[in-house]
Amino acid sequence: MSAFKTILVAASSIALLACAATGVQAADPLKIGLMEDISGDLAFMGMPKLHGSQLAVEEINKGGGILGRQVELIHLDPQGDNARYQEFTRRLLNRDKVDVLIGGITSASREAVRPIVNRTKTPYFYTNQYEGGVCDANMISMGAVPEQQFSTLIPWMVEKFGKKVYVVAADYNFGQISAEWNRKILKDLGGTVVGEEFIPLGVSQFAQTIQNIQKAKPDWILTINVGAAQDSFFEQAAAAKLNLPMGSSIKIMLGFEHKRFAPPALNNMHVTANWFEEIDTPEANAFKKRWHAKFPDEIYINDMGYNAYHAIYMYKMLVEQAKSTKLDDLRKVIATGKACIDAAEGQVCIDPKSQHTSHRMRLGSGGPKHEISVDKDYGTIQPYWLSEIGCDLTKKNDKDQYTPTHLPKK
Amino acid sequence: MLSELFSLFYQFADVFAFLVLASAGLAIVFGMMGVINMAHGEFIMCGAYVTVGLVNLGVPLPVAQIVAAITAGLIGILIEILVVRRFYKRPLDSLLATWGLSLIVTQGMLIVVGSSIRGIGTPEGSFAVGDYTFSTYRMILFACALAVLVGIYVLFMRTRFGIIARATMQNAGMAQALGARTGRIYAVSFGIGAGLAGLCGALYAPTMTLIPTMGATFIVESFVTVVVGGANVLLGTAPAAMLLALVRMSLNASYGQIIGQIGMLFAVIAIIRILPEGFSSILARRGR
Numbered sequence: 238m239s240a241f242k243t244i245l246v247a248a249s250s251i252a253l254l255a256c257a258a259t260g261v262q263a264a265d266p267l268k269i270g271l272m273e274d275i276s277g278d279l280a281f282m283g284m285p286k287l288h289g290s291q292l293a294v295e296e297i298n299k300g301g302g303i304l305g306r307q308v309e310l311i312h313l314d315p316q317g318d319n320a321r322y323q324e325f326t327r328r329l330l331n332r333d334k335v336d337v338l339i340g341g342i343t344s345a346s347r348e349a350v351r352p353i354v355n356r357t358k359t360p361y362f363y364t365n366q367y368e369g370g371v372c373d374a375n376m377i378s379m380g381a382v383p384e385q386q387f388s389t390l391i392p393w394m395v396e397k398f399g400k401k402v403y404v405v406a407a408d409y410n411f412g413q414i415s416a417e418w419n420r421k422i423l424k425d426l427g428g429t430v431v432g433e434e435f436i437p438l439g440v441s442q443f444a445q446t447i448q449n450i451q452k453a454k455p456d457w458i459l460t461i462n463v464g465a466a467q468d469s470f471f472e473q474a475a476a477a478k479l480n481l482p483m484g485s486s487i488k489i490m491l492g493f494e495h496k497r498f499a500p501p502a503l504n505n506m507h508v509t510a511n512w513f514e515e516i517d518t519p520e521a522n523a524f525k526k527r528w529h530a531k532f533p534d535e536i537y538i539n540d541m542g543y544n545a546y547h548a549i550y551m552y553k554m555l556v557e558q559a560k561s562t563k564l565d566d567l568r569k570v571i572a573t574g575k576a577c578i579d580a581a582e583g584q585v586c587i588d589p590k591s592q593h594t595s596h597r598m599r600l601g602s603g604g605p606k607h608e609i610s611v612d613k614d615y616g617t618i619q620p621y622w623l624s625e626i627g628c629d630l631t632k633k634n635d636k637d638q639y640t641p642t643h644l645p646k647k
Numbered sequence: 648m649l650s651e652l653f654s655l656f657y658q659f660a661d662v663f664a665f666l667v668l669a670s671a672g673l674a675i676v677f678g679m680m681g682v683i684n685m686a687h688g689e690f691i692m693c694g695a696y697v698t699v700g701l702v703n704l705g706v707p708l709p710v711a712q713i714v715a716a717i718t719a720g721l722i723g724i725l726i727e728i729l730v731v732r733r734f735y736k737r738p739l740d741s742l743l744a745t746w747g748l749s750l751i752v753t754q755g756m757l758i759v760v761g762s763s764i765r766g767i768g769t770p771e772g773s774f775a776v777g778d779y780t781f782s783t784y785r786m787i788l789f790a791c792a793l794a795v796l797v798g799i800y801v802l803f804m805r806t807r808f809g810i811i812a813r814a815t816m817q818n819a820g821m822a823q824a825l826g827a828r829t830g831r832i833y834a835v836s837f838g839i840g841a842g843l844a845g846l847c848g849a850l851y852a853p854t855m856t857l858i859p860t861m862g863a864t865f866i867v868e869s870f871v872t873v874v875v876g877g878a879n880v881l882l883g884t885a886p887a888a889m890l891l892a893l894v895r896m897s898l899n900a901s902y903g904q905i906i907g908q909i910g911m912l913f914a915v916i917a918i919i920r921i922l923p924e925g926f927s928s929i930l931a932r933r934g935r
Contacts, residue, residue, distance in 0.1 A: 276754060278860055281762035408905055436904050441855055441864040444661040444785060445899040445907070448654055451779050465763070465856040466864045472854050476769035476782035497856065499768030536763070 266309040267302070267562065269294065269549065270335030272325050272350070277317035278439075278464050279342050282492060285542025286364065287312060288532045290339065293549035295531070303553045304560065311335060317342070319349040326353045336562045337362065337552055342541070343463070344368060344411040348638070351376060355636055358564045362552065364544040366486060366510065368414035369593075369620075370639040372628035374568065378593045379544045379551065381511050383418040384622040385598050386486040389615050390509040391422045391459075393600060394484045399456025400428035405446060405470060407463035408435035414640045415461045415486065421641045431455045441466040443473045450479060457482040460506075468494055471502040483507065490514075493537035495607040506603040507612075511582050511596035512543040515609040524581035547580045551587070551594075554578050568592075572631050583617065590629045593620035650777020659896045661785050664792035666888035668850060669865040670872035671795050672843035674880045677873055679816050679836040681738055682731060685746035687869060688862020689753060690841045694719045694848030696760070699857060702767045712849035719845020724838035731837060732830070749862075756859035769853045784854070791850055795843065796885050802839075803881060812836060871915045877925020886926050891915070 271290050274283035294310045302308055311333055315321040322341065329335045330353070338354060339362040341347040347363050354361040354375045361376050369382035394402075404419060406412030412435060420430055432453040434446055450458060460483050462470055471494055483506045489495050490510040495503040514525060514537055528538050528546075555576060559566035570576050577586035583597040600613040627645045628635060639645060673687045684690075694715045701711035730748060734741035772783035803809035814822040815832045823829045847865065855861060872891060876883025894914045899907035922928060 275762075276757055278858070278863075280757060280860075281858060284762050434903050437908055439864055439867075440904055440908065442661065442665055445658050445896070446904065448658065448779055449903075465858045465861065469855040472766060472769055472856075473782065476773065476784055476854065478773040478780045478782075496765065497763050498766045502766075502768070534761070536761075 266307045268335040270329030271312040272340035286545040289542040289546035362548040372635040374634040379548045401456045403432040403455035404459045406461045441469045475502040490540040500607045503603040591623035660789040663892035664788040667792040668847040669869040672840040674884045676840035686749040690844035691848035692862040694845030695852035698849040698852040715849040716846035720838045720842025723841020727834045727837035877927035879927030882930040883927035
């Protein structure tokens with residue numbers, strides 16, 4: 238053996254030993270599987286979700302990880318394709334063996350993922366606001382739901398603008414079920430739906446819709462249209478001088494249309510949400526500062542990006558309280574009713590019966606120059622609807638999604 | 648009554664303009680060269696992005712739109728020379744090549760420019776007829792669609808280039824034998840197709856969300872119009888757009904957008920079942 242070879246062998250054995258030594262010290266990293274669209278039609282919304290997750294993981298790793306374990310974020314980009322969501326779910330669960338699965342933008346993607354997660358014992362965090370109603374022990378919902386968004390928004394709109402509503406909704410489960418919620422709440426308030434239009438995803442031309450609205454003469458419009466193409470509605474309605482107040486559960490704080498369209502397209506738009514970037518409190522400002530320091534080019538920290546960030550902190554809190562990553566142990570913590578974290582909006586807690594999150598709700602309005610004012614603070618609102626209709630995950634796992642017209646069998 | 652009638656006309660004009668502007672460029676490229684340009688939507692996006700970029704630099708909107716159309720046209724010529732030219736004898740491969748190009752461009756734009764850029768707003772101006780208010784800009788779009796059709800007619804029927812181009816289209820070998828530089832004709836034609844796509848994007852840019860995949864929202868309409876119209880731009884695209892606009896407008900008005908879209912696609916299926924070569928086949932036969 239030449240001298241050179243001896244040195245090489247010696248060096249590599251030292252290196253090996255060093256590796257083994259660190260391997261003993263630090264436990265395996267905790268794996269988070271993340272699926273967010275950062276290309277395709279919803280990329281502009283999904284990008285802040287990826288950023289929020291990256292920021293949370295970076296902060297947690299700097300602070301020593303979760304239970305002393307570093308966190309590894311495995312992100313895959315399903316490109317808005319539900320089949321790819323399913324493929325990636327299987328891959329993250331079976332091959333990467335992630336400890337927790339997070340993500341999905343549309344309700345269609347969530348419903349594509351859920352049956353696959355249900356066959357496992359892996360927790361799944363859905364981080365968007367949505368049409369509500371999922372009663373599933375695997376799923377923890379971090380976003381706001383209709384009793385937090387529509388039960389606040391619709392009465393306010395009716396009081397301020399009137400009882401006649403026209404609905405422009407995306408034609409898939411989110412739009413359909415949200416419209417159902419609107420019908421129910423409006424009926425209780427004595428209002429009427431003077432028109433309801435469901436638009437196929439990808440449609441970008443709204444001249445007919447605008448005229449239908451003018452013909453129906455509503456007091457205000459509920460806009461729950463989804464995606465980049467359908468957002469063209471606002472520009473076209475403004476150009477046709479439609480000039481009607483609008484309410485929504487997804488505009489401004491989620492799609493930041495006020496940053497993407499030239500004013501006054503989003504003038505007179507009203508939204509109830511747990512997060513707007515415009516919220517001006519010390520906690521919110523500190524959060525925004527950290528975010529923009531890491532992502533200086535972010536156009537807007539949207540609601541789902543905000544929720545994605547806090548989902549990882551919620552998971553950290555659950556694992557640390559349970560001292561385990563097992564779903565059953567995490568759910569024992571949730572069952573105490575004390576699964577809370579201090580988010581930038583204020584304290585948020587997971588409701589044990591529905592595994593949905595309480596939120597501090599605020600109503601924000603867009604002005605003629607797209608300035609956003611927070612017009613009303615509702616305080617913390619519990620996600621109460623599911624437990625009212627009989628979903629109790631502490632006793633029974635329904636694995637179903639309920640709506641006002643699809644209630645659990647008694 | 649008048650306002651209802653005008654409203655129907657306005658809706659028809661709106662759909663017609665969309666179909667004509669979205670499909671004119673695709674129809675020329677398909678009709679002239681038999682190439683199905685899968686990157687058509689990306690030329691549209693290019694027109695829109697250039698328009699918005701120039702307006703943000705302070706260029707007046709109409710100037711920006713013309714420059715954007717020309718830019719898309721020049722890029723089209725470049726693409727023809729670099730890529731499309733190599734596939735004239737392999738139409739299926741050209742489909743794949745242009746599709747690949749489209750993927751590269753959308754993803755490249757996403758990485759370079761970001762996931763969305765701020766819109767510029769539709770030019771001011773609206774008018775009222777009865778109870779309804781309408782955007783003036785949509786009427787300008789209709790006028791532009793008519794101008795594009797007239798422009799194509801003049802170019803291909805009344806100019807020397809048009810005669811040579813039609814000769815090349817009918818029999819490239821013979822045209823070449825008679826001294827036409829068919830290679831250049833193809834490049835220019837592809838450029839005109841790309842330029843018209845760019846014009847479509849430029850005209851719709853103020854009214855839409857600007858994202859790298861925005862071309863996709865035009866694709867279905869442009870392809871069905873070309874399929875129904877057939878290989879002849881002059882005799883195909885205009886009547887196809889008119890018929891599809893009528894179907895879609897009337898269904899939209901009475902049953903909403905979903906039925907409008909489904910109905911239009913059903914009409915397409917019915918038409919290509921009866922006329923597999925599209926409208927231009929019967930109209931061309933009658934002309935002979």
